[in-house]
Each structure stands twice: as structure tokens, then as C-alpha cells.
Amino acid sequence: MSDVTPASPLRDWLADPAAGQVLRGMLAAQGQSEDALSPALGLPLEQLVRLAGETFPPGLMEVLVTAAETGVVPEELPIAPPAATAPAAEPAASVEIGTPEPWTEQVTPGRFDGRTVVVTGAASGIGRAVAARIVREGGRVVAVDVSERVADLAADLGGSxxxxxxxxxxxxxxxxxxxxxxxxxxxxxxxxxVMDDDAAVHEVDDEIWDRVMRVNVDGPMRLMRAVLPGMLAAGGGRIVNVVSEAALRGSAAGAAYTTSKHALVGLTRSSAYQYAGTGVRVNAVAPGAVATGIPVPAPAPYGSARTARMRVAIPGLAMAEELAASITFLLSEDSVNINGAILPSDGGWSVA
Ligand SMILES: NC(=O)c1ccc[n+]([C@@H]2O[C@H](COP(=O)([O-])OP(=O)(O)OC[C@H]3O[C@@H](n4cnc5c(N)ncnc54)[C@H](O)[C@@H]3O)[C@@H](O)[C@H]2O)c1
Structure with missing residues (x-):
């Protein structure tokens, strides 16, 4: 009997004698090894199941829990979901490399006391994690989202x-x-x-291009334009734009998304320069791969085959709370001397 729970990271599930055998057997049935799951080793199993949605074999969670509890591997194994990107096997290390410690959010009580922060995309993923962290640290959040699920956030987090x-x-x-x-x-x-469909320029669909530009560039600019006069009059304010690995390189997404996130970097840098010395600071965070379930349109054939080649360099999937840690740092006073920075929060993907 083992002590893994659905909240335990995938790494612990693989280490469990019976449940690990179920997972490996499921992968082997599809000609995969556990290397296929290496980007997700630190993710809680329940989060992986949520993200995988219908691609996760129905009932697999129950099979794993029973195997861990009883130590017995069932004769019939569930069918594996399509494998994640499989990095090449690494050479044996000449030094001992231990298991990384699991990360938990370190709340700083009172860091946002008396502060009002507007957070867009707050109904889901990274925006939701940012809003939750600010509220836990004493702030008031104006939570904006096109989805009515943003009301659930208010119900979960209360009057702030x-x-x-x-x-x-x-x-x-x-x-x-x-x-x-x-x-x-x-x-x-x-x-x-919003994401694009990985299309290269010759495949670009006008509707996707327009939507990506409107949501990823026009929307942030309009909100900055709306809040800046008040921040300037008050003698201070902090703006954080969420860009992407696709703002740092040409191989992480399609032409529309890559262009939009590069544009948002331009807006960040221009504003950081224009308002330097006023107390208003403008920075950006560039996430790598984050486990959020962001909708991805059906992939364009040529462009997606090209971008897939680069995804093997992703060091791992981050949780939304890990991005919230980077974003709230830049929203807080602790980032006092930082203006115009584009902070990669990607586990090191950008140095690969
Ligand atoms: N998930 C990743 O791997 C990843 C990687 C790099 C960058 N990012 C960026 O991080 C940000 C958040 O992504 P996420 O993964 O949390 O996605 P998500 O889909 O979980 O959340 C995005 C939220 O934005 C809302 N939204 C979309 N269009 C909107 C509009 N027009 N008006 C108001 N709200 C709107 C959606 O309803 C959703 O709740 C995005 O800017 C994305 O480009 C994500």
C-alpha cells in the first residue's frame, strides 16, 4: 500500500511499484516509454487528468488509485492517451542528480494590502492564479474575462x-x-x-489573425491607455503584460501569435521608456509551457509540423501558480528597480 494521492506528482506515481507499472504498461502498449511523460513529471496527477480531458482513458485514475492501494496490477490495462513530446534519452550523468523538491506557493501576507489590481483572463489558467494570489496577499482584484465563469472566481475568493x-x-x-x-x-x-493554429504565413487565416491581434495586442493597449492617466496622477503603478516564449523566438507558435506577442513586447518597452521616472513601471512575463488547457485551434499542417520540432526542448510544464509567482513579483513593490524587463518564466527553455 502506497501513500500517493491524486494530488501527488506524476513522478511519485511512476515510483509506486504497482501504479508505476500500470502507467508504463499503458505507454508500452503504444510503443512509448515513460520519457514521453518527462515534461509533466512535477505535475499533480489530478491536474494532468484534468488537462488531458477526453484523451485520458476513462477510468484510468480509478485503476491507478486501486493499484496503489492494493499493490496489485490489473490484468487489463487502460489504453494510453496520445503521448506528449518525447525528448531523446539523456546520457547517464557523471554526478548524482537528486529529485527536485516539489514547489508550493509561498504567500507573502499583506503584500497587496490596500492595492487594487486589474487582472484580465481571470476566469481561467494563469489569470485565475494571479487573481487568487493577490487576494490571498490582501489585495482587491478587478477580475475581467469574456467568460461568465469569472463570477465563480468571486464566489470562490469572496468580496475582494x-x-x-x-x-x-x-x-x-x-x-x-x-x-x-x-x-x-x-x-x-x-x-x-488566445493562441493561433501554428500557421506559417502562407497558411494564415484572416479570421484567426484578426482575433489574435485584437485579443493579444489591441485589448492590452486599450486597458493600459485607460489606467495610465490615473496611475500617472497618483505617482505610481505597475503594469505586467503576459507575453510568451513566442515573444522571444520564431519557433514556438504560428505567425499570428508570434507577431502578436512580439508586438506586446514592443508596447511594454515603449511604455517603460515613455513613463520611466513617473513611478509607473511596465514589464512583461514570458511563460514557457504552462498546464492551463488554453484552447488551441486545429493545427495548420505546414506550420505545426515545423513548430513541433522545437517543442522537444521544453524543460517541463509549469503550473499556473508558478507563473502567478513571477507575475505578482513584478506587480509588487519588490520589483522596484525593474522597468521594461521581459522576464522569461519558462524553466530555462529560452536558453536552450
Ligand atoms: N498556457 C501556456 O502554455 C502559455 C504559454 C505562453 C503564454 N501564455 C499566455 O498566457 C496568457 C494566459 O493563458 P492561459 O494559458 O492562462 O489561458 P486560458 O485560456 O486558461 O485563460 C485565458 C483567459 O482569457 C480569457 N479571454 C480570452 N479572450 C478574451 C477576451 N477577448 N476578453 C476577455 N477575456 C478573454 C479566456 O476566457 C480565458 O479565461 C495568454 O496571454 C497566453 O498567450 C500561455
Whole structure:
């Protein structure tokens, strides 16, 4: 009998004698090894199941829990989900490499006391984790999302959340956000964003291009334009734009997404320069691969085959809370001397 639970990382499940055998058997049935799962080793099993959605064999979680509890490997194994990117086997290390310690969020009580922060994309993924962390650290969050699920966030986190259901591409939404804030805005986290279909330029679909530009560039600019006069009058404010690995290189996504995130870097740097010395600081965080379930359109054949080649260099999937740690650092006073930085929060992908 082992002590793994659905919240235990995949690494522990693989180490469990019976459950590990189930997982390996399931992969072997598809000609895969456990290397296929290496980017996700630190993720809690339950999160992996949530993310995998229908690609996870129905009932596998129950089979794993029973195997761990009883130590017995069932005769019939569930069918494996399609494998994640499989990195090449690494050569044996000449030094001992231990198991990384699991990370847990370190809340700093009171870091956002008396602060109001606008967070877009707050109904899901990284935006939700940012909003939750700010509330836990004493702040008030104006939580903006096109999805009505943003109201659930307010129900979960209580009165410190003011939910605003709005499409950031609609010109009127910036005013709705300011009205909801009802006064001073100390911080803005432009997190909402959408992916493209990995299309290379000759495959670009106008509708996807327009949507990606409107959500990833126009929306953040309009919100910055709305909050900046108040921040300048108050003598300070912090803006964090969430970009991507695709803002740092040409191989992480399609032409539309890559262009949009490079544009957001330009907006960040231009604003950091223009407002330097006013107390307003503008920075960006570039996430690598994050386990959020962000919708991905059906892949364009040529471009997606090209980008797939580079994904083997991803060191691992991060949890949304790990990105929230980077973003809230830049939203807080601890980032006092940082302005115009594009902070990769990618486990080192950008140095590969
Ligand atoms: N998940 C990743 O691997 C990853 C990697 C690099 C960068 N990013 C960036 O991180 C940010 C957050 O991504 P996520 O993974 O948390 O995605 P997500 O899909 O989980 O969350 C994004 C949220 O934005 C909202 N949204 C989309 N369009 C909107 C609009 N027009 N108006 C208001 N809200 C809107 C969605 O409803 C959703 O709740 C995005 O900017 C994305 O480009 C994500």
C-alpha cells in the first residue's frame, strides 16, 4: 500500500511499484516509454487528468488509485492517451542528480494590502492564479474575462474580487473596467490571450489573425491607455503584460501569435521608456509551457509540423501558480528597480 494521492506528482506515481507499472504498461502498449511523460513529471496527477480531458482513458485514475492501494496490477490495462513530446534519452550523468523538491506557493501576507489590481483572463489558467494570489496577499482584484465563469472566481475568493464580464476587444470594455475599479488602479495584469493554429504565413487565416491581434495586442493597449492617466496622477503603478516564449523566438507558435506577442513586447518597452521616472513601471512575463488547457485551434499542417520540432526542448510544464509567482513579483513593490524587463518564466527553455 502506497501513500500517493491524486494530488501527488506524476513522478511519485511512476515510483509506486504497482501504479508505476500500470502507467508504463499503458505507454508500452503504444510503443512509448515513460520519457514521453518527462515534461509533466512535477505535475499533480489530478491536474494532468484534468488537462488531458477526453484523451485520458476513462477510468484510468480509478485503476491507478486501486493499484496503489492494493499493490496489485490489473490484468487489463487502460489504453494510453496520445503521448506528449518525447525528448531523446539523456546520457547517464557523471554526478548524482537528486529529485527536485516539489514547489508550493509561498504567500507573502499583506503584500497587496490596500492595492487594487486589474487582472484580465481571470476566469481561467494563469489569470485565475494571479487573481487568487493577490487576494490571498490582501489585495482587491478587478477580475475581467469574456467568460461568465469569472463570477465563480468571486464566489470562490469572496468580496475582494469585483468580477467584470467583458470582451477586452470591445472598445467600451476599458471604461467598464475603470468603473468597476471605482477609483485608483495600482496594478494591471494583462493576462488574457488566445493562441493561433501554428500557421506559417502562407497558411494564415484572416479570421484567426484578426482575433489574435485584437485579443493579444489591441485589448492590452486599450486597458493600459485607460489606467495610465490615473496611475500617472497618483505617482505610481505597475503594469505586467503576459507575453510568451513566442515573444522571444520564431519557433514556438504560428505567425499570428508570434507577431502578436512580439508586438506586446514592443508596447511594454515603449511604455517603460515613455513613463520611466513617473513611478509607473511596465514589464512583461514570458511563460514557457504552462498546464492551463488554453484552447488551441486545429493545427495548420505546414506550420505545426515545423513548430513541433522545437517543442522537444521544453524543460517541463509549469503550473499556473508558478507563473502567478513571477507575475505578482513584478506587480509588487519588490520589483522596484525593474522597468521594461521581459522576464522569461519558462524553466530555462529560452536558453536552450
Ligand atoms: N498556457 C501556456 O502554455 C502559455 C504559454 C505562453 C503564454 N501564455 C499566455 O498566457 C496568457 C494566459 O493563458 P492561459 O494559458 O492562462 O489561458 P486560458 O485560456 O486558461 O485563460 C485565458 C483567459 O482569457 C480569457 N479571454 C480570452 N479572450 C478574451 C477576451 N477577448 N476578453 C476577455 N477575456 C478573454 C479566456 O476566457 C480565458 O479565461 C495568454 O496571454 C497566453 O498567450 C500561455
Amino acid at each position: 474580487v469585483v468580477p467584470v464580464t467583458a470582451d477586452i476587444t470591445a472598445p467600451a470594455s476599458a471604461q467598464a473596467v475603470l468603473s468597476a475599479a471605482g477609483g485608483r488602479v495600482d496594478g494591471l495584469a494583462n493576462v488574457a490571450g
